Amino acid sequence: MLIVGGAYTGLSTALGLASRGVTPMLVERRETTATLPKAWGLNARTHELLSTVPGVAAALQEAQVGSYLPQIKSGPSVREAQAAEAPEELLARHRMLTPAPPCWLPQATVEKILRAQAEELGADLRFGTEMVSWTQDADGVTAVLREGSGGREYPVRADYLVAADGYTSPIRTSLGIGVTGGGRIGHVYVITFDADLDAYVDKDRFSVTGIPGSGMSMIYDGMGTYTLWVDYFPEQGQSDDDFTEDRCRDRIRRAVGDPGLECRIRNARPFALNHQLAERFLAGRVILAGDAAHACPPVGGQGGNLAIQDGYDLAWRLALVLGGQAGAALLDTYQTERRPVVTITLDREVALQEVAEGRILSSFDQTQPVPTPREILGFRYHSPAVRTEAGDDRSLQEDPENPTGRPGCRAPHVRLERDGRTLSTHDLFGPGFVLLTDAEGTGWAEAAAEVARHLGITLTAHRIGDRLHDVEGGWRRRYGIEPAGAVLVRPDAVIAWRSRTAAAGPEHELERALKAILAR
Template sequence: MTPEEVATDVLIVGAGPAGLTLAALLARYGIDAITVSKFAGTARTPRAHITNQRAMEVYRDLKIEDEVNRIATPSDLMSNNVWATSFAGTEIARLQTWGTSIERQADYDAVSPSRMCNAPQHRLEPVLRASAEGQGADLRFGVELIEITQDEHGVRAVVRDESGVETLIRAQYVVGADGARSTVGEQLGFRFSGESGLGAALNIFLEADLSEYCAHRPGVLYWMTQPGNNYWVGSGTWICVTPFREWVNLSMYDPAEGEPDLSESALIERVRSTIGDDTVDVTIKSVSKWQINHVVAESYQCGRAFLVGDAAHRHPPAGGLGSNTSVQDSFSLAWRLAYVIRGLAGPELLATYDAERQPIGRKVVDRAIESVGNMGPIADALGFAPGQSIAEGWDNLEDLFSATPHGADRRAALEAAIELQHYQFNAHGFEFDLRYESAAVVDDGTDWPRNERDPALYATPSTHPGAPLAHARVQRDSALLSTIDLVGDGVFTLVTGIADGAWREAAATVSSELGVVIRVAQVAVRGEYDDVYGDWTRVRGVGDAGALLVRPDRVVSWRVTEEPEDAVAALRTALGAVLARA
């Protein structure tokens, strides 16, 4: 039987955080898209959970930031990383993370109006789904991609629903958001570099009320390490899903020594060993196995096909970079697809997605693997080793905390190992700073700002072309806003200073000529958006008559420090270059 045939502008394959974010954005931009997922619905287990400020800013643009915060654990309950022999056992070390320490909180507050949170994937995805469907997105769950091909004219995909009915979907473009085993990536010839199967892991989703052991040291991650076990992350990592009664217990295992026993009794025994209190009731909800990869697509574009999320970059969860990077991929791609499909940009604009996001993906997979390696010095400092007897292990731990010169030396080594974890859990600069270089950014010939502190740990907000617009507090009427609230929403924005008469005229003229909406936002002391604290003046990087052209993804695409001789011509040339319009 000939399959039913439907047509659309964009086919999105996969409905995880990346796919649903893209579906919501394209629907909002008025682009016809079909999203298919082979799964019956959204995620049923927590999976990804750490949600950083850049991802929250995407949700802010989608107008769902408050809803994400509602289903998430707030940052103050994410604070502590704890290393211990068990919840009830000896605490080994503690580190405040995700910018919650006294030393780091102001750094995080200063650069974004959005706060970090812990949004487990099985709670986040329904919020994204509701956002997409609320804007009219066509989401089709229980529909699997079977076959896909492309030519210079478009994409041809055969999908099959749960009842076996096949449909032929013709689209201008396809986006693979279908995870680490991407059918889009495999069938359309994307090339990947790196290694797969570097480690095997077990996730046990469970309920256990551990409030007694966590309320005084609230956190998301509790690392358990015991004598005789230093394999990868030790005896198991506890990930808090709902404080402090719902968890994921993660442990690594060596397949060469056999697969783990997945019976309920064995799982409960495994879990109880790191609780340290047999009176705590444990309920196993589900169990799954997965592997550690270090893989990135060599290009995020192949003809009319694009990759986002885990389809493009695959790495361990260290640093919580996975879903955060994924939704930013979609934020970066969505506006480009919309502008090209609507005829507002040349097709060459699409190539700038790969130019900007692929280097980010490569850095992320490398950073995640490095963070896993940085856990090794903790095990070395503790002195736990395979083959060690239980008695030897506890004697070793007692020596660590002894009032002896040897104990002091060992504690210094442990402290250094814990300090190294800042590069995983307080790597604000790595998480937050984006520096794009592509044809969709008009370089102004200036150097990027330098951070005298460690750039991996400390963010450097700026208005340099290729950077997301810096956050500053501004006021309109009696409402306090952020500068990032003045840009985005799928349109270009010209951010001006107090002397903006020529820029307003230029924006109106160029907008009319090119058919592209250019919003104008005057940010200045006593301006339309009042720089009441002087935040903007300190970071703006332009004079009173200068201007910034900000893309729909909130990235500065062009900067001019003072008013040029012909503002209309300057803006026309800049926007034409960004949109690949000769």
């Protein structure tokens, strides 16, 4: 299994595979993971998925310091900016929908965590190594790798190639896969700097300060790094010459509101705001993921989250196919499910990145809404890996605050208690399939054990109402079943199938559903 690209997409794919006993090889031409902040924050869906991999949730929590809530400020300068009231109501709604706490770590920190956990689980990560050529045939991919600049070259053979090689994706280009979308819809200049701003920011809290009318906004990561985003218009003749070190310092001082501020520029670079969607995500033994498959502006912060979600969604499918527990057609469902949901997200991100008469609004203008957990968690998938019920409306979204439990939806978060400890239904999910039933569903639990043995898969049954106590008494309602019913949840916490009531032949019903889902 060969992965090209060592950022969010490649690392999450490698992590997901290694956690399931598959040893992937990842190659990345850079010598290390990101050293600059880049993107910030993991949304609830991403955090839930990563939390199914042992050690990741704890590492993310340990890395995050201070308050989990970001501070949003606005004013004529950082010095004069006023903080909005703490969104306690939003946080309360967040807790109702997901067990995952808000996470505002910068991409550089998250990548280090993903890399460390993947390597600990046995992934073969080769930074400073480039893929220089590749070919595919019906049975796999042959690639030639090169160590460093002018280093030794050697061939490798892999069953599949994951193209996690970014927005320009040489792999996608060589396959002749076209893209749709607006292309490059704008630019910003990103200036990362060091300064003593303790008088103006809470040094233990992630914060975003918008400066209306200035074309600038500042992000502080809660760990000592400041980044200034500046609207940038190369189509109007602006260039790197407009962002010399002295001019960058001047912009920082104007943004902060302190003309005598001492600051050190760590990095200044242009950043393109892209919008594109690959016409397909699969081509034989090659699979596109992350920015190679789709790219969106950073306003709502969903580009990096989509990349990690792609990696996770690929990993559980690839592990089952490579292990012989699923047919190759299961990989087709990655494209079938992800592309419509990604399209919705991209359209929203582009709408947020308001472009009018060549002028881009500041990327973190407070007047622009940002995606909420409701939108992020309310997706629906449709494919052969979801056993859609008769009469289903085939909708692509639903309200996660009022879940239906229909196949294709994310499994709802329900508070449970076991042996005096509070947990979530999501704490029951992991690398394999999970069957949820109630105290009356003994037949389903017994069937799950037999089906797991027959099919050679990981399938764990949990009876809510036995050792697991339904704290709020509504889990059956939220999953749309009656007493003695059952719900099958995939490794990506998506409901794959359900039986609303008891079945005369639970083993037969469950095995039939799983064979269809696994393309067997």
